[in-house]
Amino acid sequence: QxxxxxxxxxxxxxxxxxxxTCTVSGxxxxxxxxxxxxxxxxxxxxxxxxxxxxxxxxxxxxxSLKSRLIxxxxxxxxxxxxxxTNMDPVDTATYYCTRIDRWFGDFDYWGPGTLVTxxx
Amino acid sequence: xxxxxxxxxxxxxxxxxxxxxxxxxSQSVTSAHLAWYQQIPGQAPRLLIYNASSRxxxxxxxxxxxxxxxxxxxxxxxxxxEDFAGYYCQxxxxxxxxGQGTRLEIK
Numbered sequence: 001q002x003x004x005x006x007x008x009x010x011x012x013x014x015x016x017x018x019x020x021t022c023t024v025s026g027x028x029x030x031x032x033x034x035x036x037x038x039x040x041x042x043x044x045x046x047x048x049x050x051x052x053x054x055x056x057x058x059x060x061x062x063x064s065l066k067s068r069l070i071x072x073x074x075x076x077x078x079x080x081x082x083x084x085t086n087m088d089p090v091d092t093a094t095y096y097c098t099r100i101d102r103w104f105g106d107f108d109y110w111g112p113g114t115l116v117t118x119x120x
Numbered sequence: 121x122x123x124x125x126x127x128x129x130x131x132x133x134x135x136x137x138x139x140x141x142x143x144x145x146s147q148s149v150t151s152a153h154l155a156w157y158q159q160i161p162g163q164a165p166r167l168l169i170y171n172a173s174s175r176x177x178x179x180x181x182x183x184x185x186x187x188x189x190x191x192x193x194x195x196x197x198x199x200x201x202e203d204f205a206g207y208y209c210q211x212x213x214x215x216x217x218x219g220q221g222t223r224l225e226i227k
Contacts, residue, residue: 037216047157047165047208047218062215063121096164105212106155106170113164 002026004036004097004111011117012087018116022080022097029075030055036080037100037107038071040093048093052100053080087118122146124209126219132227139196141222143209148189153212156185156194159221160205168207169194199224 008020020038027034035054041047051061053071061069070083080097094115098107123146133139143154151172157165167176169185172192182197196203204226209219 046220047210049216049218052216060214100212101170103152104155104170104174105153105216106167106176106210107157107165108167108170108176110164110166 002109006097006111006114013120014088016087018084018087020082020095024078029073032056033102035100035102037098038082039096039098042093089118092118121215122211122213122217124211124217124219126209126222130223132225133199134227135199135201137199139199139224141194141207143192143219145190149211151188154192155210157208158205
């Protein structure tokens with residue numbers, strides 16, 4: 001059974017750095033077909049892809065956010081970490097980690113999401 | 121970057137009716153890389169359709185996807201009460217993108 005679970009702070013201050021962890025089970029981060037993605041959704045708004053990581057192919061980022069993002073993985077812990085710098089109130093959103101099937105490019109399993117609020 | 125435009129923004133129907141949701145891409149896309157998701161308020165999205173027309177595991181057969189090129193459709197043949205939710209299309213390219221969503225509400 002594939003599961004993903006996000007963890008991290010629920011509140012960050014403007015200009016701070018956000019670090020979220022995604023812990024996966026039921027599949028290996030070393031799987032060449034599968035990767036892990038981060039997607040966010042501001043309250044009442046649409047979904048926005050942030051980036052992917054594939055163990056054999058590196059990281060890919062949304063061009064509009066690339067300068068602020070780092071995605072890394074620790075295969076021994078089955079964890080993927082999202083780091084986003086210089087947080088702003090407009091970054092307030094629910095952040096999801098998902099599994100991505102690179103053959104079809106779909107996000108087939110999702111974590112429940114974690115709401116991050118940016119406020120002083 | 122490919123832009124996906126969904127229509128209508130809100131669709132009001134009754135249980136038992138047929139729903140047709142549209143997703144139009146700003147340029148021709150590979151059908152294999154077009155997916156649809158359902159999102160119930162307060163929950164994470166759920167994959168319904170991948171490869172434009174393949175149902176994901178456990179998805180009821182009243183859901184179907186079709187289309188090619190720039191025009192794609194999600195059809196729900198007979199609406200059940202649990203189908204009233206938000207729906208998003210998504211394309212996988214160098215930079216995956218989502219449509220802005222269609223809200224399916226009870227009439």
